[in-house]
Amino acid sequence: MFQTKITEMFGIQYPIIVGTMMHIARAEMVAAASNAGALGILASAIFQNQEEFREEIKKIRGLTDKPFAVNLNLFPAMRPIDNREYLEVIFKEGIRIVETSGYRAPEELAKDLKDQGILLVHKCVGVRYALKAQSVGANAVTVVGFENGGAVGVLDITTLCLVPRVVDSVKIPVIGGGGVADGRGFLAVLALGAQGVIMGTPFLVAEECPIHPRLKRALIEATELDTMILMRSIQNSYRAWVNEASKKVAELEKAQAGLEEIVRAGAAEKTKRMIQDGDLNAGVLSCGQGVGLVKKIMPMKDIIEGIVHQAEELRQRLAVI
Numbered sequence: 001m002f003q004t005k006i007t008e009m010f011g012i013q014y015p016i017i018v019g020t021m022m023h024i025a026r027a028e029m030v031a032a033a034s035n036a037g038a039l040g041i042l043a044s045a046i047f048q049n050q051e052e053f054r055e056e057i058k059k060i061r062g063l064t065d066k067p068f069a070v071n072l073n074l075f076p077a078m079r080p081i082d083n084r085e086y087l088e089v090i091f092k093e094g095i096r097i098v099e100t101s102g103y104r105a106p107e108e109l110a111k112d113l114k115d116q117g118i119l120l121v122h123k124c125v126g127v128r129y130a131l132k133a134q135s136v137g138a139n140a141v142t143v144v145g146f147e148n149g150g151a152v153g154v155l156d157i158t159t160l161c162l163v164p165r166v167v168d169s170v171k172i173p174v175i176g177g178g179g180v181a182d183g184r185g186f187l188a189v190l191a192l193g194a195q196g197v198i199m200g201t202p203f204l205v206a207e208e209c210p211i212h213p214r215l216k217r218a219l220i221e222a223t224e225l226d227t228m229i230l231m232r233s234i235q236n237s238y239r240a241w242v243n244e245a246s247k248k249v250a251e252l253e254k255a256q257a258g259l260e261e262i263v264r265a266g267a268a269e270k271t272k273r274m275i276q277d278g279d280l281n282a283g284v285l286s287c288g289q290g291v292g293l294v295k296k297i298m299p300m301k302d303i304i305e306g307i308v309h310q311a312e313e314l315r316q317r318l319a320v321i
């Protein structure tokens, strides 16, 4: 069912990528995704040093023998990230798939990754960025539309328009997403020409997702109206769940507060606390518009199989129209 160039390239059962998530995409989450037939992506930026990062990779290997990937963060970060340090571990540990995400293509990393025979996927939000990723040697490109949970850039192109534009513009396989939360969206993105579908927000309510149950329940109550774009004033736009912390950031931006004050209001430490303690207004959480379609806390495997089965039924129904 749904065998594509991406399932073939990564050696996975379904063309589903469980998007990397800061604070969240740790071993349990990544292994749950990969064990369910999708591709899990470990967020390297969570780890403070090489040792912690290496231990987490080992932990994943103890939990799954299925393929998984590692994300290298190219976005601006409060804690300066030296991706070379992560790369050393990636090489030593024999990681086969690396995803980069950020406002620029991974020019300086691409050659080393290719030399090691590592598959490189770059995640971005526009045709010109996808072309650049292809030109530096990416094996596949992921594009996410404006509905996306997390970084949205500045182009504001919806998934429905962005995916086919990128498919028509590049020669490498495209993974599309942003706002996909069920079999209908999954099939739609494949129909747009993508060879794989990335989702993040729907997996925030997976049983294996390490966020507080109170936060999962709040996300289930949320609708498509409950997200907003933050940090645009400081060139770091991302879509987040609407709560007191995100409203505060938006207020500060509107009042043209200083960079430091805005960054402090949206600080990663507060998000971490919210995720752990379930204090619903403590921090800012990335979240896509697809949250309106998320209705039940379920094991990762059931979410993924539910998406694939719904898509298969829909495909058969459409075939006879």
Ligand SMILES: Cc1cc2nc3c(=O)[nH]c(=O)nc-3n(C[C@H](O)[C@H](O)[C@H](O)COP(=O)(O)O)c2cc1C
Binding pocket: 018, 019, 020, 021, 022, 024, 043, 071, 073, 101, 102, 123, 144, 147, 148, 149, 150, 151, 177, 178, 179, 180, 198, 199, 200, 201, 202, 204, 285, 286, 287, 288, 289, 290
């Ligand atoms: C809570 C959360 C945290 C995220 N953190 C990151 C991150 O650290 N790096 C990154 O490249 N993408 C991050 N993303 C984006 C996802 O990897 C993925 O691209 C996105 O969730 C797909 O769109 P969707 O949420 O509409 O399904 C995050 C998304 C969410 C919901």
